Amino acid sequence: MTVPAPTRDPAAPVGPARRAAGPHRAAPGRGRGDPGRPAGRGRGAAGRPAGRARGRGAAWLYGGIAVGLPLAFLGTFFAWPVLALVARGFFPGGALDLGGFADVFARPRTLRILGQTLTQAALGTAGAVLLGIPGAYVLYRCRFRGRGLVRALVTIPFVLPTVVVGVAFRSLLSVGGPLGFLGLDGTFAAIVLALVFFNYSIVVRTVGGMWARLDPRAEQAARALGASPWRAFVTVTLPALGPAIASAASIVFLFCATAFGVVLVLGGVQFGTIETEIWVQTTQFLDLRAAAVLSVAQLVVVAAALTVAGRARARRERALPLRTTDAGHPLRLVVRRRGSAAGPGPARGGAAPARWRAGPDLLPALVTAAVVLGLLALPLVGLVAQSLRTPAGWGLDNYANLGTTGGSGALTVSVWEATANSLRVAVDATVIAVVVGVLVALVVSRRPRSRAARRGVAALDAVFMLPLGVSAVTVGFGFLITLDRPPLDLRSSLILVPIAQAVVAVPMVVRTVLPVLRAIDPRQREAAAVLGASPLRVLAGVDGPYLVRGLGLAVGFAFAVSLGEFGATSFLARPDRPTLPVVIFRLIGRPGAENYGMAMAAAVVLAVLTAGVMALAETMRTKEASQW
Structure with missing residues (x-):
């Protein structure tokens, strides 16, 4: 017996259209508590507004944190000290002059x-x-x-x-x-x-x-x-x-x-x-x-x-x-010239001699x-x-003296102790700079549709570049006159120097990570959000892989800049915990060939450290991150 082929309703969808129509047929079941998929992620009338509202609320919350924390950091440890120092000059008697x-x-x-x-x-x-x-x-x-x-x-x-x-x-x-x-x-x-x-x-x-x-x-x-x-x-x-x-x-x-x-x-x-x-x-x-x-x-x-x-x-x-x-x-330094003076063919009695010219x-x-x-x-x-x-000729005596405090008690600690202190401070400063800089880069990398939002993003980007151009001396001196009383009495705290160095390093992190994030097609984030991903999941799934690729160079720059920072650190470093640049400056300012030789040896140590850090960061460089 032959079974007749089933007939198809001409109005019924086929192929992709049928698959797209499937969720509409199943929507009532999910609305009554179908455990297959959450109600908020479907297209039911009850789930859609609530899901979008929760997504917008979470986005505003995370955006507020991403903007608020860096602004609080910059306002407390950059704007306040600088403005306080400027105000002392413009308000000498308590009135504007x-x-x-x-x-x-x-x-x-x-x-x-x-x-x-x-x-x-x-x-x-x-x-x-x-x-x-x-x-x-x-x-x-x-x-x-x-x-x-x-x-x-x-x-x-x-x-x-x-x-x-x-x-x-x-x-x-x-x-x-x-x-x-x-x-x-x-x-x-x-x-x-x-x-x-x-x-x-x-x-x-x-x-x-x-x-x-x-x-x-x-x-x-x-x-x-x-x-x-x-x-x-x-x-x-x-x-x-x-x-x-x-x-x-x-x-x-x-x-x-x-x-x-x-x-x-x-x-x-x-x-x-x-x-x-x-x-x-x-x-x-x-x-x-x-x-x-x-x-x-x-x-x-x-x-x-x-x-x-x-x-x-x-x-x-x-x-x-x-x-x-x-x-x-x-690299083309020299190139071989085609043919010879006699023409493109071989010379009489053999091949044409090779001719070279500058590449x-x-x-x-x-x-x-x-x-x-x-x-x-x-x-x-x-x-x-x-x-x-x-003084006796060529040798390693200056490096051997790095374990001492120099001639005539030039230092309070040895150069090696100052080096260890610099490394500890640089690690702390790098962590702070990377956290703050990544939050800023995540916000600034967005391309909002409204003109007001775009101007706000551009203003935020410009604000966090200001530490590059403001005198580090001004920042350090401002720390001394503002962070010396409650609720922020940090003048004797060990975290003060890392914070000052992080203020200088944050723009480096932003400028290194930002090209990587801006190179991401924004439609990838939009597609992930349309499919129901939360803002954190969009961040982890879309931005995360690219962000990890750009962090290597950002960490290297922040660490190297912290190692070499001198302007603000010269004001803030405690005598018993100086950094390596401060020690080098002190040795240079003291008379005697021994102190000068130790300063040169300490400078070589610092150069080797920074070269090693940047060489390691270079191996983790990405094409987008190399823009800075």
């Missing part, structure tokens, strides 16, 4: 310092950008053996203590130093060179990270149409790199304008800047009024630089794709090698050489 502006800016010394600050910052930025663009190309667009090691070496100057670098340059350029014949000791050029030494890595990493993900086909098309390599770079590649270059230049200008240790050691009073003048007026003259006026002037410069950096960075981050192929190519990467490779070896490595090598020089 703005006469300090006219008084301070009428001084010829102030106008000279402002001019020197802007000139040094402009020249340092120009040098770092001009030398950094070839380095970005070689280290991020080309592949060669040892590239990771060179990247780590390039990053070391940025995290070294400023006082150490100033002494290293002075020993290199002094009359008896290896480059003493240049006559640059105590000159304006020496300061500019040291500023380029510090900020070269910012340009290399920021521009290089963008360059590594550029599609090479646009430049290849220009070359195929007859453009020379230089014309293709100027007309195609350089405009594409414009946002990254502008972002790097504004950040470098900010750091050059707020340089402290380098200018203090190399320039002294003759080539002082706003940063060093704030320190002089605060610590030597106790003129808080003048320091407050100069702090306001510095904030204006910082705000302008951060505004330019924020706009350029926003353009650059919107251009970041989530996934890119490696556009790098092997397209030869010039940027030579410039990068000269900068890395001459500007970056030479001061570090000179530092090592000074640490091995003793």
